[in-house]
Amino acid sequence: MSIAKVYANLSCRDLNTSTRWFTALFGRDPDTAPMAGLHEWDCGSGGLQLYEKPEHAGAGTLTLIVDDIAAERARLDAAGLVVAEVEAADYTTIMRLRDPDGNLVVLAQPNPAAGA
Numbered sequence: 373m374s375i376a377k378v379y380a381n382l383s384c385r386d387l388n389t390s391t392r393w394f395t396a397l398f399g400r401d402p403d404t405a406p407m408a409g410l411h412e413w414d415c416g417s418g419g420l421q422l423y424e425k426p427e428h429a430g431a432g433t434l435t436l437i438v439d440d441i442a443a444e445r446a447r448l449d450a451a452g453l454v455v456a457e458v459e460a461a462d463y464t465t466i467m468r469l470r471d472p473d474g475n476l477v478v479l480a481q482p483n484p485a486a487g488a
Contacts, residue, residue, distance in 0.1 A: 379412065381421040382475045383428035387411065389472050390422055396451040397469075397477065430474035441465050441481040 384390035385463070391411050396402050402411035420434065421473040438444050442460055445467055449455045458467050464480040471477055 376407045376417075378470050379421045380418070380432075380434050380436055380471075381423055381426040382432040382471070383423050383430075384471070384474075384475075385424070385426040385429045387422065387424040390424075393453070393472050394420065394422055396453055397448065397471075399447070399451075432475040433478065434475065435478045435480055438479050438481050441467055441479055444479055 382390075387409060389400060394411075394413065398413050398420075400413075402478075403414040403419075404412045406412060411422045413420045445455050445458060448469070453469065456468050458465055461480075464482050466481075467479045469477045469479070
């Protein structure tokens with residue numbers, strides 16, 4: 373199988389509320405709305421599908437690898453999102469957030485020494 377792109381999918385209770393939150397997270401509006409109840413953000417070789425399906429909302433996890441977690445934390449704080457403290461982990465530095473439905477969104481920055 374040759375895979376051209378992978379999309380993560382998170383379910384939400386209210387697409388408009390969740391779209392506002394993810395617009396602040398990504399710093400831009402969704403790239404497409406390919407069908408009713410679905411918004412997509414394209415992130416190169418992957419992306420996020422945000423789907424209005426209340427019965428599954430709040431049970432998902434999304435991990436986003438970023439270049440500068442401190443800068444992203446400051447940007448998200450300025451955008452009005454509730455941000456957590458940055459945590460050191462074995463191979464990355466992480467910050468955990470919760471979207472309006474309680475889905476876990478983790479920002480992770482690889483530690484330079486992790487590849488050594």
